[in-house]
Amino acid sequence: MSYKYVGKPTPRKEDPKLLTGRAGYIGDVVVPGMLHAAVLRSPHAHARIRSIDASAARALPGVVCVLTGAEALEHIGPMAAFCAEPVPQTAIATEKVRYPGEAVAVVAATDRYIAEDARALIEVDYEVLEPVVDPIAAMGPDAARVHDTLDSNVVFHRSLDFGDVEGDFARSATVVRRTGRWHRMCATPLETAGALASWDPYTGAMTVWSNSNFYNFLPWVFAGILGVPTNRLRLIPCTVGGSFGSKHLIMQVVAIAGALAKATGRPVRYLEDRFDNIAANDNTGPDRHYDAELAFSPEGEMLSLTLKIIDDYGAYFQFAHGQHGNAMAQPTGPYRIGSLRYDVACVLTNKVQQGFFRGAGADPGNFILERLVDAAAEELGIDGAELRRRNFIQPDEFPYKIPTGNVYDSGNYAAVLDRALEIADLKHWKAEQERLRAEGRYLGIGLASCQERTGYNASEWWFLYDNPPLPATSTPESVKLQVDAMGGVLVELGCPLWGNSPETVVSQVIAEEFGIDPAGVAVTYADSTTGAMSAGPGGSRLTIMLSGAARGAARTIRDKMTRIAAHAMEMSPDDVECVDGTFRAKGAPGTSMTMGEVAMRAHLFAHDNPAGESSGLVDTHTYDHPYATPPNADRTDMGAFYPMVSHACHIPIVEVDPETGRVTLLKYYAVNDCGTIMNPPLVEGQIMGGIVQGIGAALMEQYEYRDDGTLGTSSLREYLIPTLNEVPDIVVEHVQTPSPFTEYGVKGAGEGGRLVAPTAIASAVSDALRPLGVFVDELPMTPERIVAAVQAAR
Amino acid sequence: MPDKIRIAVTVNGTAHDVLVEPRTLLLDFLRDQLALTGAHAGCEQGACGACTVLVDGEPTRACLMFAAQLDGAEVTTVESLAGPDGTLHPVQRAFTENHGLQCGFCTPGMLLAACALLERNPHPEPSDVREALSGNLCRCTGYQNIVRSVVAAGAEV
Numbered sequence: 001m002s003y004k005y006v007g008k009p010t011p012r013k014e015d016p017k018l019l020t021g022r023a024g025y026i027g028d029v030v031v032p033g034m035l036h037a038a039v040l041r042s043p044h045a046h047a048r049i050r051s052i053d054a055s056a057a058r059a060l061p062g063v064v065c066v067l068t069g070a071e072a073l074e075h076i077g078p079m080a081a082f083c084a085e086p087v088p089q090t091a092i093a094t095e096k097v098r099y100p101g102e103a104v105a106v107v108a109a110t111d112r113y114i115a116e117d118a119r120a121l122i123e124v125d126y127e128v129l130e131p132v133v134d135p136i137a138a139m140g141p142d143a144a145r146v147h148d149t150l151d152s153n154v155v156f157h158r159s160l161d162f163g164d165v166e167g168d169f170a171r172s173a174t175v176v177r178r179t180g181r182w183h184r185m186c187a188t189p190l191e192t193a194g195a196l197a198s199w200d201p202y203t204g205a206m207t208v209w210s211n212s213n214f215y216n217f218l219p220w221v222f223a224g225i226l227g228v229p230t231n232r233l234r235l236i237p238c239t240v241g242g243s244f245g246s247k248h249l250i251m252q253v254v255a256i257a258g259a260l261a262k263a264t265g266r267p268v269r270y271l272e273d274r275f276d277n278i279a280a281n282d283n284t285g286p287d288r289h290y291d292a293e294l295a296f297s298p299e300g301e302m303l304s305l306t307l308k309i310i311d312d313y314g315a316y317f318q319f320a321h322g323q324h325g326n327a328m329a330q331p332t333g334p335y336r337i338g339s340l341r342y343d344v345a346c347v348l349t350n351k352v353q354q355g356f357f358r359g360a361g362a363d364p365g366n367f368i369l370e371r372l373v374d375a376a377a378e379e380l381g382i383d384g385a386e387l388r389r390r391n392f393i394q395p396d397e398f399p400y401k402i403p404t405g406n407v408y409d410s411g412n413y414a415a416v417l418d419r420a421l422e423i424a425d426l427k428h429w430k431a432e433q434e435r436l437r438a439e440g441r442y443l444g445i446g447l448a449s450c451q452e453r454t455g456y457n458a459s460e461w462w463f464l465y466d467n468p469p470l471p472a473t474s475t476p477e478s479v480k481l482q483v484d485a486m487g488g489v490l491v492e493l494g495c496p497l498w499g500n501s502p503e504t505v506v507s508q509v510i511a512e513e514f515g516i517d518p519a520g521v522a523v524t525y526a527d528s529t530t531g532a533m534s535a536g537p538g539g540s541r542l543t544i545m546l547s548g549a550a551r552g553a554a555r556t557i558r559d560k561m562t563r564i565a566a567h568a569m570e571m572s573p574d575d576v577e578c579v580d581g582t583f584r585a586k587g588a589p590g591t592s593m594t595m596g597e598v599a600m601r602a603h604l605f606a607h608d609n610p611a612g613e614s615s616g617l618v619d620t621h622t623y624d625h626p627y628a629t630p631p632n633a634d635r636t637d638m639g640a641f642y643p644m645v646s647h648a649c650h651i652p653i654v655e656v657d658p659e660t661g662r663v664t665l666l667k668y669y670a671v672n673d674c675g676t677i678m679n680p681p682l683v684e685g686q687i688m689g690g691i692v693q694g695i696g697a698a699l700m701e702q703y704e705y706r707d708d709g710t711l712g713t714s715s716l717r718e719y720l721i722p723t724l725n726e727v728p729d730i731v732v733e734h735v736q737t738p739s740p741f742t743e744y745g746v747k748g749a750g751e752g753g754r755l756v757a758p759t760a761i762a763s764a765v766s767d768a769l770r771p772l773g774v775f776v777d778e779l780p781m782t783p784e785r786i787v788a789a790v791q792a793a794r
Numbered sequence: 795m796p797d798k799i800r801i802a803v804t805v806n807g808t809a810h811d812v813l814v815e816p817r818t819l820l821l822d823f824l825r826d827q828l829a830l831t832g833a834h835a836g837c838e839q840g841a842c843g844a845c846t847v848l849v850d851g852e853p854t855r856a857c858l859m860f861a862a863q864l865d866g867a868e869v870t871t872v873e874s875l876a877g878p879d880g881t882l883h884p885v886q887r888a889f890t891e892n893h894g895l896q897c898g899f900c901t902p903g904m905l906l907a908a909c910a911l912l913e914r915n916p917h918p919e920p921s922d923v924r925e926a927l928s929g930n931l932c933r934c935t936g937y938q939n940i941v942r943s944v945v946a947a948g949a950e951v
Contacts, residue, residue, distance in 0.1 A: 016882070018897070693936075
């Protein structure tokens with residue numbers, strides 16, 4: 001299928017405002033009379049708050065309000081929790097602090113300098129408690145408890161067998177066993193989370209500007225926290241300076257701004273500083289310990305996988321174990337593995353809690369699986385590429401149901417692998433490896449073949465529960481399309497601009513359906529009072545879902561215009577087609593009407609139109625998940641919940657210095673298959689950006705909590721993210737296997753880079769250090785860890 | 795609070811004679827007093843470069859300088875680059891043509907660092923760009939297209 005605009009490198013519509021300093025981020029929004037907030041945070045990991053004295057802060061000129069946790073609860077409710085267990089959280093701690101950086105008091109003042117001065121004057125008397133830092137120790141019956149409402153720090157544990165695990169292991173010839181360690185990281189968007197709340201005490205209405213998502217998906221969650229009626233809350237999106245999953249709800253931030261707005265009767269902006277964001281963003285990534293086994297037949301066929309996982313969730317459990325629901329979309333990767341045991345224990349400790357970060361829990365899943373495959377290649381004496389190829393699901397086996405019940409729509413994994421091997425110039429790099437080894441230098445060639453599940457359905461959040469608190473099954477996306485009386489095309493999105501390209505994507509789709517220039521399509525953003533159901537960006541879903549929503553709306557309007565044009569030209573609608581923005585007689589293009597001519601009739605000439613046609617041209621189209629099924633009752637089949645599955649093969653080339661532990665990336669090759677590519681440069685940008693975040697995950701990003709529970713990485717000087725100096729030349733190529741489930745065959749591409757790069761780089765470092773007997777099983781591979789591993793192997 | 799300090803500063807060609815508090819950062823002065831929101835607060839510790847502006851032509855972190863230090867200085871922000879009719883500066887055009895931005899939060903700082911580089915080296919090699927922009931963090935693009943953008947802008951100049 002060839003298209004005129006879909007798949008073409010259309011200029012990015014979002015760029016001009018971003019290039020000229022007029023983006024309209026939350027920090028740019030100014031409202032008359034606005035106050036500024038600052039948050040006092042706990043230096044302790046675990047402590048009882050004996051008392052708080054804010055009298056000096058309140059007396060400071062310019063200070064309008066100070067709220068403690070208890071005082072804030074007079075204005076707002078507790079944080080929403082999607083877990084079934086009693087793990088209560090408030091925006092500001094009340095009796096206890098449970099992680100270093102937890103809010104204990106907030107200030108609103110006429111400017112931020114004064115708010116921070118006042119914060120320094122607040123005195124808190126803490127009774128320091130034993131910190132719960134090590135999740136393994138935290139599981140013991142005698143461990144100090146993070147929450148008194150729970151009997152144990154193990155807030156959730158479940159072990160599920162999918163297929164005949166015992167039987168497959170019994171008939172296996174080889175079992176490869178490895179442990180894996182994936183540390184806590186965070187999204188670290190350059191723009192922190194922020195909200196500006198304005199409250200009208202006379203009507204009880206509140207307006208909140210923020211950089212969140214979900215305002216057109218779960219707006220009632222915000223209303224519940226803010227203590228305002230759902231129909232009196234208006235959530236206005238701002239342009240977002242990056243999220244990578246970390247800003248879906250930003251409940252604390254919205255709640256703090258809202259509480260202060262209610263307490264002062266004035267608009268209040270709370271914009272995290274970098275310490276707030278790192279220490280308390282409530283959206284760190286997984287922090288997992290794996291014990292993993294992969295069973296093989298005598299022929300090197302993968303039979304069964306067992307994963308025993310301890311996941312350190314931190315102090316709260318807001319989204320429950322959704323990160324494992326996510327991982328269960330693809331735990332067996334691109335391979336024909338017949339059965340799976342998934343055993344997960346979620347442990348609470350005194351750390352900032354998990355949320356979502358690009359990969360959303362499937363990232364460590366890819367890491368452990370590909371490390372097992374590399375280990376197996378070594379133990380079985382089979383080339384890694386050959387072992388993978390031997391076990392790939394084949395192109396004629398799709399749609400393919402994996403053991404958990406999720407369905408993969410389509411793919412051609414061998415084609416992706418073969419292309420990666422071709423472009424990676426392996427002959428050169430293998431010769432280089434040999435040459436350098438003779439000099440005592442260590443070059444490594446990595447390989448990873450991984451899935452990127454895209455387009456989630458809400459069931460992933462809850463199906464690990466038998467009795468979930470909110471077993472939702474909708475994950476829709478909407479757009480509103482209008483063609484005005486002069487034929488001008490306007491689209492209103494229900495999602496925010498999170499750094500991706502929703503304006504460009506919908507313009508391409510609308511342009512495709514009408515045959516008009518995408519540059520002429522105007523795009524705006526709805527707020528929560530005007531937008532229809534939209535889950536927004538997340539789970540690499542947006543291009544899939546916007547394509548469906550925009551195409552649906554375009555078809556409705558185009559059909560109506562076709563009927564009106566046909567009536568005007570005294571023809572049957574079946575004989576009229578829309579080509580290049582004109583409605584014309586099929587086979588007789590001389591008989592035609594422009595979009596403007598048809599639109600004017602549609603708007604103002606009801607008597608001239610077919611009976612039953614309403615005036616105007618507007619349609620809101622809500623596109624529901626295109627292919628989702630529910631889990632079964634005993635949870636032996638979770639249903640299809642993440643079925644548009646992209647795939648990639650990455651080959652990084654590294655040099656490792658075993659003396660200093662330094663890893664230098666020399667070159668990076670990636671071949672990606674995300675189905676039909678909507679816009680090639682934009683997809684390539686997503687992949688390259690994800691790969692570089694993956695370099696961070698592989699080499700440097702990690703939360704370091706000290707033994708006393710305090711955080712050692714609370715600024716960008718300690719929590720390191722990749723700079724230009726860490727980034728090699730990255731070569732990206734594509735294979736396109738269209739999805740049979742979606743409009744135009746698109747699949748998602750937002751997370752693919754970061755879902756593959758960490759394990760690919762682990763493979764490369766392992767390959768480099770193989771002569772020294774090192775196998776990489778822990779990320780990030782910091783210089784300290786590499787030096788220690790080399791020493792341990794010696 | 796010490797007395798306010800009077801400064802004469804030129805920002806994007808416009809002369810300002812203003813009183814500032816001694817502790818007001820250049821970044822907050824630009825954003826709050828002049829409503830120039832193109833320089834962004836990413837870390838306020840000098841680590842990320844999102845607040846980069848040009849002070850007397852030199853890339854400067856606006857979060858690490860006080861407005862009071864600006865007496866007699868000339869400041870250039872991203873708002874000065876495009877023409878009033880919307881014509882993009884060649885560096886801005888190169889960024890959009892090479893997809894050198896995604897969320898845009900680091901972009902003004904990158905653009906100004908690039909302008910300063912191109913001023914002293916109109917035809918930089920990729921290695922020159924890497925050197926000149928290595929103090930500016932980007933979390934979206936993976937940098938490769940930023941380097942391409944600046945090299946392309948140089949080719950155009």
